[in-house]
Amino acid sequence: MELNELEKIRVEKINAMRAAGIEPYPTRSEVNTTIQQAIEAFSQFENSHPDESLSDHFILGGRIRSIRTMGKLAFAHIEDGSGRIQLMLRLNELGQDNLDQFKNWFDIGDFIQAEGSLTRSRTGEVTLLVSAFKMLAKAISPLPAAKDEEVDGQIIRHATFSDPETRFRQRYADLAINEDVREIFRKRTAVVRSLQRFMDSHGFLEVETPILQPIYGGAAAQPFTTHHNQLKQELFLRISFELYLKRLLVGGLDRVYEIGRDFRNEGVSFKHNPEFTQLEFYWAYADYLKVMELTEQMVSTAAQDVLHTQKVQFKGQEIDLTPPWKRVELRQGILDACGIDIDQHPEADTLFKAMAEKGLTPNPEATRGKLIDALIGDFLEPNFIQPTFLYDYPRDISPLAKKKPENPAVVERFEGFIGGMELCNSFTELNDPLDQEKRFQEMGRAYSDNDDEQHPMDEDYLQAMSYGMPPNGGFGMGIDRLVMLLTNKTSIREVILFPHLREREEE
RNA sequence: GGGCGCGUAGCUCAAUGGUAGAGCAGUGGCCUUUUAAGCCAUUGGUUAAGGGUUCGAGCCCCUUCGCGCUCACCA
Structure with a gap:
């Protein structure tokens, strides 16, 4: 596996984690809730307990899709098969070492698990206030940069992964990035x-x-x-x-x-x-x-x-x-579309001549049926919307x-x-x-x-x-x-x- | 298979034949409620591959590979 510069940096992070006694590909995860389940549970909880946070023992897992770090605070979104949720990592809850580990070793594309309490951030988004987190699988190759913004339910794509060849050859990356x-x-x-x-x-x-x-x-x-x-x-x-x-x-x-x-x-x-x-x-x-x-x-x-x-x-x-x-009889359809009555041409040679007179260039070797098939393809099929x-x-x-x-x-x-x-x-x-x-x-x-x-x-x-x-x-x-x-x-x-x-x- | 177009940094794209660039991503710094985060700094290139023309090629020519569109083929 040939590594580019970005990938070499990721491998160095893997080595640093192992040197610190942290396994970047642990055998087991403790994930016990899907993101969608967590969000639904919190929505119900909110109805009876407004302005409180829900601290059930939710452990969520997913792939990091975005990271926004500030000095003593970091936000990230993780995504699993059911949806997407924001994580909030604060110095108060995690301590300096843990927050530094997140900032230094965790990248977009990594699979992680996180636990904590569910709350709403200042902007009103359902957010997991993280008390503990763990790497589940470190990604080495960076996912192609793609950013989505949701405005009134419409997804606006600001950076994309759109080259069809690469998308099809690496469909896994295409799927990972493009929800559509x-x-x-x-x-x-x-x-x-x-x-x-x-x-x-x-x-x-x-x-x-x-x-x-x-x-x-x-x-x-x-x-x-x-x-x-x-x-x-x-x-x-x-x-x-x-x-x-x-x-x-x-x-x-x-x-x-x-x-x-x-x-x-x-x-x-x-x-x-x-x-x-x-x-x-x-x-x-x-x-x-x-x-x-x-x-x-x-x-x-x-x-x-x-x-x-x-x-x-x-x-x-x-x-x-x-x-x-709609139902169209083949003979009538061709007659209406180009004026050729196939019943008048029981053999290929006269049908061929009739088509040639219309300016068509059918294959002279074609059977009668194949000529008719060509008429369908030229005059009928494209118009049957x-x-x-x-x-x-x-x-x-x-x-x-x-x-x-x-x-x-x-x-x-x-x-x-x-x-x-x-x-x-x-x-x-x-x-x-x-x-x-x-x-x-x-x-x-x-x-x-x-x-x-x-x-x-x-x-x-x-x-x-x-x-x-x-x-x-x-x-x-x-x-x-x-x-x-x-x-x-x-x-x-x-x-x-x-x-x-x-x-x-x-x- | 034919014609036309395209291939430039991890991604999306610039660059009259004259020093290969931007945004995002990455790296370093500042920032405790951000969400396309922001600000400052910075790394990153066999310009698909090979050959040719030229003082000089991402750009012009040839060959090859791949992709797209289109035609042909496809009961």
């Missing part, structure tokens, strides 16, 4: 809990399926590959949960869901991280229309639970999540979805968009094993010139379906993007504790 960052992740957990409660209360069973898979599937994405040494077996990190969850429907678990990590070996962007969290559920005897209704309920309930409102601020716009959400279901997708980009009875070129599928982002994807699941086999074969042909995106045939999945799979509606949603929406963050890295960053070159 901690709040993002408290909300993230609250969102997940809300989704779990919602699914549980609708009779869904939360399950866990393999992350290491011999055959990947359920999405069109490049997988990460790995290897089992003893079994000499190539394995893939899952790109979706879909095929395993639907096997469970075959097994008689009618309503299942999983919240977990997917891994996709693709580009990184403000809305893509190589590993991301997904909620998928499969619902026997339902179809995509029922899933739409459940989706509206689920997302608006999450907003209500976490933010206590269904109107959220995102990128300077108010988004109203209250059901029902308010929650919108786009439904009825072309068959060839949806190999696991069921055809519409009245139009076999179209499948019963929808995607949900909010804030100009795709949030979720759902379909009435294909449960015809012979049709499913055909679709796998078609996908194999469509991508045969591109090994990376080839969709492998999953024989065992077909075997499962051959035993009979109930009709069902399936659903997948990016939790990271939902958290972005509910915390008004425009980068996925802000809502992932340890987002993927390139490895730094060591010299």
Whole structure:
């Protein structure tokens, strides 16, 4: 560990403490109260005993966030997971030696415990008048300087720790300093809990399926590959949960869901991280229309639970999540947005020409479905700010979805968009094993010139379906993007504790 | 992967091609009710790394690394 000058000074303080017989990293602490509990206890006490101090045997612990010393008096704030409280250290209570020790050896960032009586300082702040204190863990690296001022409940930040690279590489420091960052992740957990409660209360069973898979599937994405040494077996990190969850429907678990990590070996962007969290559920005897209704309920309930409102601020716009959400039929939506009627172009080549005439430059190799997908991305997705279901997708980009009875070129599928982002994807699941086999074969042909995106045939999945799979509606949603929406963050890295960053070159 | 931008003290940022600076943090001093504490003094730099042009480079050029934005990719 290379020490800079500030850190060397801290190490000298550690040595001085040990020389004085004080252990800067004691094995045990005597902390018995959280800061929040202490403040609440004092508030109650005050009601019946105005202008008195409360000298219960409170021992508080926390990290020093600020120090203000004067000649014979020092103030500090300590912070634990529950809140922040001011300490007052006076010569009268502590004596010269103890006060000097605090001034000489204690720094911002150190963890300490302190006991004493609770009172109000002259400015009216609840304060622990310290009678004894102890170092719990000396910090060597100084926390980046950040100062918050609270004015009428508004936090004004005077110095900051804001460089995104350093914040993400040293997320621990980011969290330690920036309370609003901690709040993002408290909300993230609250969102997940809300989704779990919602699914549980609708009779869904939360399950866990393999992350290491011999055959990947359920999405069109490049997988990460790995290897089992003893079994000499190539394995893939899952790109979706879909095929395993639907096997469970075959097994008689009618309503299942999983919240977990997917891994996709693709580009990184403000809305893509190589590993991301997904909620998928499969619902026997339902179809995509029922899933739409459940989706509206689920997302608006999450907003209500976490933010206590269904109107959220995102990128300077108010988004109203209250059901029902707008529904746009894919063909009509594209027709309205750019005048191209995809039904007039059953093959890729004429659709390509129609797009070229509109001045677009689509990929000439793209299938019809991929061209339509490009139209969605260009004309529809960015404009779906308010929650919108786009439904009825072309068959060839949806190999696991069921055809519409009245139009076999179209499948019963929808995607949900909010804030100009795709949030979720759902379909009435294909449960015809012979049709499913055909679709796998078609996908194999469509991508045969591109090994990376080839969709492998999953024989065992077909075997499962051959035993009979109930009709069902399936659903997948990016939790990271939902958290972005509910915390008004425009980068996925802000809502992932340890987002993927390139490895730094060591010299 | 392409384009544009950025990288300077622990943090946030300055610095026409001409002695690398400020605020905060730190250190020393004064101060017994402060809270962005204040006042005085002071330490701290391989200017991301490497190379080049130049009498002289943080600044101009090249290469590399990282980050951001954007495009491409992403059922």
